[in-house]
Amino acid sequence: MSIPREYAKSQLMRLAGKPGWPREIEAIRELVSSLEIHATDEKHAKSCVDSFSFYSDRCPTAADIASELFTTGPGLLNRHAGCLACNGMGYVHVEIKGYSCAAPCKARPEPDEEVG
Numbered sequence: 230m231s232i233p234r235e236y237a238k239s240q241l242m243r244l245a246g247k248p249g250w251p252r253e254i255e256a257i258r259e260l261v262s263s264l265e266i267h268a269t270d271e272k273h274a275k276s277c278v279d280s281f282s283f284y285s286d287r288c289p290t291a292a293d294i295a296s297e298l299f300t301t302g303p304g305l306l307n308r309h310a311g312c313l314a315c316n317g318m319g320y321v322h323v324e325i326k327g328y329s330c331a332a333p334c335k336a337r338p339e340p341d342e343e344v345g
């Protein structure tokens with residue numbers, strides 16, 4: 230799974246103004262590679278850069294990018310990223326006999342068994 234390098238680059242450049250942005254071209258290339266390699270698709274890459282852009286004061290490292298993409302990745306959470314039914318949590322609250330319980334969100338279909 231990877232995305233076009235040019236896309237990864239253009240998204241990443243949105244972070245260029247942040248403190249900690251590397252000066253060395255090689256270091257920038259590492260960031261691009263991390264986004265390119267670990268993102269499932271363009272949307273995934275964009276939402277990753279969005280979260281660093283909006284919620285982080287400094288430039289992420291290549292490891293930060295990888296970790297962010299892993300946690301929002303093809304596992305359960307990614308399927309519900311942006312899901313309005315569960316607010317991206319992957320589960321919803323249901324009431325059963327007066328008790329509030331968490332139940333898996335069914336607003337998004339289960340993916341087929343395809344990994345890698």
Ligand SMILES: [Zn+2]
Nearest residue numbers: 309312315334
């Ligand atoms: Zn959901």
